[in-house]
Amino acid sequence: MKYRLIQKANPLEPEKTRKWYASPVKAGTINNYQLSKSISSKSALTRGNVMNVIENLVDEIPRYLTEGYSVNLNNFGTLRLSLSSEGVSEPQKFTAENIKNMRVVFTPSPEFKDSLQKMQFEKTDM
Helix, strand or coil: CEEEEEEECCCCCCCCCCEEEEEECCCCCCCHHHHHHHHHCCCCCCHHHHHHHHHHHHHHHHHHHHCCCCEECCCCEEEEEEEEECCCCCHHHCCHHHEEEEEEEEEECHHHHHHHHCCCCEECCC
């Protein structure tokens, strides 16, 4: 993975000297078509079959998350929902209006993390 250096200030200590930090350089974006083409070249499935599976996966994951399930994708990781809400002094005063944010949390599997730990880094001037 290529990285570049960027200078940032610590938001807790803005008056201190800014420090340099590594930032990944994005090579681009891979879409479903490119992903399905790559996967189909490694299996007996056609690109269309793989694309169908990817599209159905993308349709099904939100359905299960909104039903309260975590979605475990084995060696990839687990997706779950997390909520942020305003606190109330008494449980009876809490309504759905107190919920201010929902986000999807991804927890990578140990295998997925391990595969990323083997990554090589290369500095670029970009």
